[in-house]
Amino acid sequence: MRHQHLLPFLGTLAAALATDEQIALQCRESAPQNAEVTEIAFAGSGCPAGYAPGHTLSDPSTLILPKSGFTAETGKNKSYLDARANCQILVKLKYPSGWQFSVSKADYYGRVQVPEGMTGVSKTTYYFTGDSSDISYNNTIEGPYDGSYFRNDRFGEKNSLWSPCGSEAMLNINTEVRLSPIGTDQTAVIGVNTQETVEISWRTCG
Numbered sequence: 001m002r003h004q005h006l007l008p009f010l011g012t013l014a015a016a017l018a019t020d021e022q023i024a025l026q027c028r029e030s031a032p033q034n035a036e037v038t039e040i041a042f043a044g045s046g047c048p049a050g051y052a053p054g055h056t057l058s059d060p061s062t063l064i065l066p067k068s069g070f071t072a073e074t075g076k077n078k079s080y081l082d083a084r085a086n087c088q089i090l091v092k093l094k095y096p097s098g099w100q101f102s103v104s105k106a107d108y109y110g111r112v113q114v115p116e117g118m119t120g121v122s123k124t125t126y127y128f129t130g131d132s133s134d135i136s137y138n139n140t141i142e143g144p145y146d147g148s149y150f151r152n153d154r155f156g157e158k159n160s161l162w163s164p165c166g167s168e169a170m171l172n173i174n175t176e177v178r179l180s181p182i183g184t185d186q187t188a189v190i191g192v193n194t195q196e197t198v199e200i201s202w203r204t205c206g
């Protein structure tokens with residue numbers, strides 16, 4: 001009688017142990033080994049000219065992109081179009097099912113010169129094509145100011161922006177600089193420089 005009860009118990013115990021072991025295995029693996037960048041595209045007035053696509057992930061956690069730098073300007077001979085510049089980078093990643101990724105870390109810096117009454121904004125927005133949620137970080141610099149700024153975008157534990165589970169996703173990284181008000185004769189400038197590496201984080205779906 002006792003043995004009859006013990007056998008199903010042992011079976012359940014074995015199943016529980018196997019599950020724990022599988023979980024431990026997954027935890028040790030922090031990124032899929034076979035993720036790859038299948039496409040990189042650019043759009044925007046600030047994008048690097050003559051960039052030939054073909055970049056890949058240097059490892060599953062580091063995206064290598066061409067560095068770029070661009071500026072927005074206002075002043076006597078500037079059009080209102082010059083008061084704003086952007087470069088949107090689209091990165092298509094292919095990765096195994098059971099995984100999803102996000103950005104964890106990206107850095108920007110630039111110079112800004114804005115007179116009293118003017119504002120310079122440097123901003124980067126991150127989102128996945130087909131998903132309406134986005135995350136953005138910015139520097140908003142009120143004049144008068146003449147100097148440097150730095151921005152370290154850190155997604156952290158509460159990050160809610162994740163790609164779909166498995167297969168393929170298009171990450172959009174749109175960086176812009178702009179000055180306001182536009183159409184002024186006052187001279188102002190704000191630039192942004194992007195770094196070569198963007199760090200990617202991975203997690204298992206579940």
Ligand SMILES: *[C@@H]1O[C@H](CO)[C@@H](O)[C@H](O)[C@H]1NC(C)=O
Nearest residue numbers: 074075076077078185186187
């Ligand atoms: C604006 O453009 C005119 C004509 O091209 C030029 O003579 C003048 O020096 C320019 N002014 C500034 C501030 O660049």
Ligand SMILES: *[C@@H]1O[C@H](CO)[C@@H](O)[C@H](O)[C@H]1NC(C)=O
Nearest residue numbers: 121122123136137138139140
């Ligand atoms: C910049 O970020 C702050 C804090 O998240 C936000 O309140 C503000 O609206 C942002 N400004 C712009 C221009 O996106």
